[in-house]
Amino acid sequence: MNAEIIAVGTELLLGQIANTNAKFLSEKLAAIGIDVYYHTVVGDNNNRLRQAIEIAQKRADILIFTGGLGPTKDDLTKETIASSLQEELVYDEVALASIADYYKRTGREFTENNKKQALVLKGSTVFANDHGMAPGMGLCKDNKVYILLPGPPKEMNPMYTSYVETWLLPFTSGENLYSRTLRFFGIGESQLEATIQDLIDEQSNPTIAPLASEGEVTLRLTAKHHDAKEAETLINDIEKLILQRVGQFFYGYNQDLLHKKAITLLKQKGLTVACAESLTGGLFGERITEVAGASSVFTGGIICYSNDVKQRILHVPEEILQTDGAVSEACARHLAENVKKIMQANIGISFTGVAGPEASEGKEPGTVFIGLAMDEQPTIVIPLTLSGSRQQIRERTVKYGFYHLYKKLEEI
DSSP states (O other): OEEEEEEEOHHHHTTSSOOHHHHHHHHHHHHTTOEEEEEEEEOSOHHHHHHHHHHHHHHOSEEEEESOOSSSTTOOHHHHHHHHHTOOEEEOHHHHHHHHHHHHHHTOOOOHHHHGGGEEETTOEEEOOTTSSSOEEEEEETTEEEEEEOSSHHHHHHHIIIIIHHHHGGGSOSOEEEEEEEEEESSOHHHHHHHTHHHHHTOSSSEEEEEEETTEEEEEEEEEESSHHHHHHHHHHHHHHHHHHHGGGEEEETTOOHHHHHHHHHHHHTOOEEEEESTTTTHHHHHHHTSTTGGGTEEEEEEOOSHHHHHHTTOOOHHHHHHTOSSSHHHHHHHHHHHHHHTTOSEEEEEEEOOSSSOBTTBOTTEEEEEEEETTEEEEEEEEEOOSOHHHHHHHHHHHHHHHHHHHHHHO
16 A cells, blocks of 8 residues: 655745655655555645545545644644534543543643544544543545544654554554665765666565765665565675675665764774864864764874975974975875874874865865874875865765774774
8 A cells, every 4th residue: 555644834835944744754654565656745734634535535545634633723633524524523531531631630721622622523533641631543445544643753653653552453464574784885876876787677575776965975775575585585686796896885774874884993992092183163173073983093083184284283394384285195194193293092093175165275165185094004194186075075075084094094
């Protein structure tokens, strides 16, 4: 069966809040084999909501509504659906008693409009709201499934997990969806896709979905099967074929991130790192310190944006700055080696370059040098030519830094 998720709320259309409910529900439904083909957002308007219902009825087996179950006049989801389906709204006595008890305990007046939250479609299965007031409900009519859920994620998420998913299982084919994400760095989306184009063209089960993010590419492999082990075998087989072609760019799975992978290796090897940041202005240090426990591997950093700081604090020779310039291999080398010594770390990493939008020292935006100095290893400098906005160049530079740090740590 396929589903359409209909989010109700003018605040969504105004951009006042993000529709995180659709993301949550899509992931959960995919896991039990229900395909979501459409996301719809409609404001608090009876006529437009009715139109959205009519459209969804023509193309979806399961219609899931979020929002519009509250006590105010603009909360009209239940009323509109009831009218559309020609169903009666009745009070759920359990929900009504729970709401009344809440107002009694808090010493607040239990007004008539608050009773509205206890109204449910007659004949529906009622889903308790353990974190709010308005219950959810599920109803089958004319070979369609209708599910109404509250809008606040803190209410909707646990309601779905505790009650709705179990109620939905009889409507599934018994085949679940299993996904695995492969993460790649140092290869563009178009190049990766071209390299495995024949595998993409032949895909059926599992499917292969490329997705580009900032400086990275991911492949989502998804298999549908009633048996989890068989689905895993299907995914393993296609992953093996992919990595035979682009395995040199592969670095992790699912929620693995470059900086976290590098930090994990630093911890495993008992090593520390320090940074000297010119171009990146502290982004490397920020990224590494956002991970809990980073103090065990990060001794500190120096933001050396001016040549004076490069020379006076990090001891880059004046002749290097005058002849080669701050944006140079020689400068990156000195920065990495000297910050390693100053911070008493096992590894020193440096970033210098031109973020733009204007050229500097006769070098175009995107000209970048990353220095990497390690105990008992020759210092290396990685030259890069990056594209994008000023911020993109800085962000991508940091990712390249973590990538080369991670790759170097794998070697030792």
